[in-house]
Amino acid sequence: MDNPPTRRFRSPVDLALFVGALRLFRTASSVRSLPISETLYELTQRWTAVRTDSARRAVAACQRAGPRAARWLKTLDTCLTRSMVAATMISPRSSVHLAIGFRPGSDDAPVDGHAWIIVAGKSFQLSTPPDLDTRPYSCLAEIPLVSRPDIAILQENTTRRRLSDGTGITVDLDRSTIATCNPSATILLEAIDRGVHGIGPLASVITSQFDVDEGTARRDVEAFLAELSCR
Numbered sequence: 001m002d003n004p005p006t007r008r009f010r011s012p013v014d015l016a017l018f019v020g021a022l023r024l025f026r027t028a029s030s031v032r033s034l035p036i037s038e039t040l041y042e043l044t045q046r047w048t049a050v051r052t053d054s055a056r057r058a059v060a061a062c063q064r065a066g067p068r069a070a071r072w073l074k075t076l077d078t079c080l081t082r083s084m085v086a087a088t089m090i091s092p093r094s095s096v097h098l099a100i101g102f103r104p105g106s107d108d109a110p111v112d113g114h115a116w117i118i119v120a121g122k123s124f125q126l127s128t129p130p131d132l133d134t135r136p137y138s139c140l141a142e143i144p145l146v147s148r149p150d151i152a153i154l155q156e157n158t159t160r161r162r163l164s165d166g167t168g169i170t171v172d173l174d175r176s177t178i179a180t181c182n183p184s185a186t187i188l189l190e191a192i193d194r195g196v197h198g199i200g201p202l203a204s205v206i207t208s209q210f211d212v213d214e215g216t217a218r219r220d221v222e223a224f225l226a227e228l229s230c231r
Contacts, residue, residue: 013050013057014057014060017052017061021058021064021069022072022073023046025069025070026073027039028075029075031080036143037143040087043088044088044145051090052090054090055090055117055122058090059117059124062082062085063082066081066082066126079115079116079125079127082126083098083099083117083126086124087117087145088145090145093145094144096117096118097142097143097145098142098143099118099139099141099142100114100141101139102114102137103135103136103137114127118142165183167182168189184206184220184224187206187209191205202221
């Protein structure tokens with residue numbers, strides 16, 4: 001991913017973008033209580049915000065403004081809020097997407113999430129420092145920056161992705177919730193998505209992927225389906 005270096009303001013345009021970003025962080029921080037899609041919609045309605053056709057300039061402005069807005073205005077400074085603000089400032093919006101991805105984490109945090117922006121097919125990340133961990137994230141969703149709320153919301157309420165270690169995650173962007181799954185649960189969910197139903201067929205999926213007997217697989221499937229029915 002591309003990350004611009006931190007530098008002093010080179011022009012009045014860069015200063016104006018910095019000030020505009022400070023203001024937008026107030027709105028972006030409403031993601032604490034609003035779904036991501038609704039927060040994006042609120043941001044896209046801020047027509048008074050300074051715009052630029054340079055993604056690099058918008059990203060640099062948000063890198064500078066994020067920590068300062070957190071200190072001065074008590075806003076939320078994360079890769080998600082930085083990405084949402086930067087995306088809002090880039091014109092034309094038709095070329096901008098907010099990307100959300102995940103990768104396996106550590107024992108303390110089994111899932112590591114990240115947000116960035118994609119502009120005309122090129123990725124820009126807004127976390128600092130960017131070189132702590134270069135492992136790639138598995139992109140789970142790309143949300144277009146548009147002005148209509150019915151388009152801003154993803155076509156499906158939830159998105160699922162298997163990570164490189166075999167575990168999986170299910171993200172509901174409308175409710176801003178994340179559920180993690182172990183490898184067997186991930187495989188079962190994928191099988192259900194393909195139209196596999198019933199304890200027997202699902203147990204066969206488990207025995208084909210793991211070294212377990214049919215009885216154990218059936219019990220695992222029954223427990224998994226019981227857990228799903230309680231959600």
